[in-house]
Amino acid sequence: MASEGVSEPRGYKPFLPMVMSYVASGGSLVLSSAAQLLTFAILARFLGVDEFSVFVAVTAVASIAVHLCGLGAMECLVRRVARDRAIYPEMLGHNILLTAASGLALVLAGVVLLPFFFVLSADTLTNVAAIALMLVTNIVLVRIIVLVEQIFIAHSDFANANKVVVGFAVARTIAAALACLVFNVSTVASWAVWQFVCHVLVALACIRAISGLGKPRYSIVREELPQGLYFSIPFILRALRQNADLLVLSLVATAEIVSSYSVARRMLESSFLSVEALNRLIYPGSARITAAGLHHALQRVLRVLAAATGIGLAAALAVFLLAPVLPYLFGHDYVSLVAFVKDLCWVVVPLAIWSVAVEALGASGYHAERAAVMGLGSVVGAGLAAWASWYAPPVGTFVSFYVIEIAMVAAAWGVFLRLVKRDRARAALAFQPGVAHGG
Known part of the structure; x- marks a missing residue:
């Protein structure tokens, strides 16, 4: 008797469409990677070694927290919507609720703790404000943008997913070029404002892009909470591992x-x-x-x-x-x-x-x-x-x-x-x- 479930196609011909999709997806990520590298290079050159090292340190902390934001809900959206698209509204609402709650908690915790370790400005109020902007930007707004990319992937709409990746990377490069080359930004505190505005604009564009897929139905899918934690905790620990040496x-x-x-x-x-x-x-x-x-x-x-x-x-x-x-x-x-x-x-x-x-x-x-x-x-x-x-x-x-x-x-x-x-x-x-x- 044949096994139940979806069978794996034999040979390589069934994978030709996937190869073409990879070329498109890979090309988009290469363009995105090049844009990110250029952004990093602009900031490294214009911030200087000392300011850039502070920027790297704060970003490293945010890169750990961003994996906790949403409590791994994105994975269950991709997994379950890929199997049954009718469940999308419920999974979207699940993601929005968990992202909002966990994002708020992470930003508040960071605003309280990080000013004791990082100085982005000599003025205390400016220092706290700059750190808050960096946390909102690199945790909550990044999570929203990545969520939109994953929503398109869950619907097998890789073309729009690629547009999100490339558009996000290019927008950051443009922001860095304008800030540093045109307006002579040379401190992390000043760059935090430019970075925040850039991410807000990209997030708004992303939200508009998925508006036609359906409205969210707000509820917590309880059986996916432990699955989400299982998914996110390894990334959090890996981020800790990747930043321990730094x-x-x-x-x-x-x-x-x-x-x-x-x-x-x-x-x-x-x-x-x-x-x-x-x-x-x-x-x-x-x-x-x-x-x-x-x-x-x-x-x-x-x-x-x-x-x-x-x-x-x-x-x-x-x-x-x-x-x-x-x-x-x-x-x-x-x-x-x-x-x-x-x-x-x-x-x-x-x-x-x-x-x-x-x-x-x-x-x-x-x-x-x-x-x-x-x-x-x-x-x-x-x-x-x-x-x-x-x-x-x-x-x-x-x-x-x-x-x-x-x-x-x-x-x-x-x-x-x-x-x-x-x-x-x-x-x-x-x-x-x-x-x-x-x-």
Whole structure:
């Protein structure tokens, strides 16, 4: 008897439309990445090493908090709407309520705590106001914009999702160019105002873009709360892990080292977008195929693994070859930048490999297992990265990066293959004569 559920197509011809979608999606993310890099370069050059290091530190805190904003509700929207679009109004309302409540709490907590650690202005009131603007911008408004992108993905409308990604990146670049090149902005406090206005305009445009998809029905989908937390907590812990080294380096290294390292990290994140383009295309289809068991998507995931590995290698090589050009873009004050980028760029390969496995776990609803892999890896990784950065900066930082990501490959794929085997065994048992009927 054939297994129930959506079957995985055989051969490669059924994937040709997906390849074309990846070209479009990947192209949009490449354009977005280039725009983000240009924005980062403009800010790095015009803010200077000292101001830029403060900007990086505050942004690092916001990058942790943004994963908590919404409590992981975006994932359940994509997963459930991809399977049944009739549930969209309820899932949209669920997202709006959780984003508003958690976003308000995070901003208030940040406004109370962060002024004790970061000084964006000598005037106390201006300092608090600038920090508040940065938190609202980089937590709440970013979450709203990303939510709109995910809504389009849930509806398999990748063209509009790509427009959101590119439009957002280009808008930030234009804002940075106007602020720094035209109006001579040179402090983080001044840039916070420009950044806020830019994000408000983009968020309003995004909200208008989804107005035709249906109005929200405001309610909390209680069964998705633990799933959302399982989904978001690993990202929070991973963000902590990714910023533990940066925070420790800020204590034991110079502002130039911290700034150059942050740029190298941004280059790594930009190169990973080429893999992320593939993962976001695969997710809705994987959610449908794995509804009856993870084993139904095994061949699909292995194909994605091969593609992601190749894409990761190509992205790493491109960054390695382009590294010598970076001082002309960011400025020659960042003397460690080229070496740091060349040392770190190859991390994208193991990162791509394990991301395929955890994306498959998420699409199939195995969020507890996914959270265990990413959470434990992030907790152990944060400790290792912090210790290595303290003990032997910055060489220890780079070594710890590779050790952590390679360990994540082993852990993620070990859990994935174990769950595939378990689902296959359960399916075989369910279709044995008499078993399905309790006989």
